[in-house]
Amino acid sequence: GQQLNQSPQSMFIQEGEDVSMNCTSSSIFNTWLWYKQDPGEGPVLLIALYKAGELTSNGRLTAQFGITRKDSFLNISASIPSDVGIYFCAGQKADKLIFGTGTRLQVFP
Amino acid sequence: GAVVSQHPSRVICKSGTSVKIECRSLDFQATTMFWYRQFPKQSLMLMATSNEGSKATYEQGVEKDKFLINHASLTLSTLTVTSAHPEDSSFYICSASGGSNTEAFFGQGTRLTVV
Numbered sequence: 234g235q236q237l238n239q240s241p242q243s244m245f246i247q248e249g250e251d252v253s254m255n256c257t258s259s260s261i262f263n264t265w266l267w268y269k270q271d272p273g274e275g276p277v278l279l280i281a282l283y284k285a286g287e288l289t290s291n292g293r294l295t296a297q298f299g300i301t302r303k304d305s306f307l308n309i310s311a312s313i314p315s316d317v318g319i320y321f322c323a324g325q326k327a328d329k330l331i332f333g334t335g336t337r338l339q340v341f342p
Numbered sequence: 343g344a345v346v347s348q349h350p351s352r353v354i355c356k357s358g359t360s361v362k363i364e365c366r367s368l369d370f371q372a373t374t375m376f377w378y379r380q381f382p383k384q385s386l387m388l389m390a391t392s393n394e395g396s397k398a399t400y401e402q403g404v405e406k407d408k409f410l411i412n413h414a415s416l417t418l419s420t421l422t423v424t425s426a427h428p429e430d431s432s433f434y435i436c437s438a439s440g441g442s443n444t445e446a447f448f449g450q451g452t453r454l455t456v457v
Contacts (some may be wrong), residue, residue: 235386236385242403266445270412271381273433273453274433274450274451275348275437275448275449275450275451276386276435277446277448278445281445315385321385321386328374328391328439329376329387329388329391330376330388330437330446332386332387333385334385335384335385335406
């Protein structure tokens with residue numbers, strides 16, 4: 234099935250550093266979503282974006298919906314150890330979600 | 343956010359047997375439920391979409407006779423893996439949307455191991 238390209242694939246950072254990851258697609262989406270998945274758990278929604286150009290924050294998280302509607306980025310500021318996990322972007326078409334390939338984040342104290 | 347509960351969280355079964363996984367929306371009526379499969383270190387791949395009271399729509403390459411989906415009520419959908427084989431071992435995750443929830447909320451997943 235179709236997947237969105239997400240980069241980087243993995244990141245190893247020190248606590249306190251800022252993180253940026255992005256997601257690109259060859260298709261246009263009307264909604265972009267960012268999820269975090271902990272090991273052995275289902276994804277948890279972090280941020281939802283509904284309009285091209287929209288910039289939305291949720292605590293230390295900030296995400297933007299690209300103007301072309303084919304990309305999105307997620308920033309995490311001042312990372313903490315509990316930010317560890319896999320981050321997935323997802324584009325929504327009608328009622329279906331297409332997931333990105335994931336970014337694995339490791340935070341060292 | 344809304345709560346979606348999946349059961350069991352882990353199951354081990356013998357090759358050739360069938361396994362049923364339940365997905366419940368606890369505090370809202372889920373008009374649509376989705377089933378995903380996730381292999382280790384990979385992303386979630388949509389298997390099928392089910393709407394309450396109607397037949398599920400399967401994604402290309404997913405065998406509908408092997409992965410039976412029932413969405414008989416607005417709070418429950420089940421996925422039955424029939425005649426399971428070791429290659430069916432995976433993490434199965436459901437999500438649900440409906441009511442005032444435009445976004446889909448995910449269950450905690452079921453780790454299936456076929457031996």
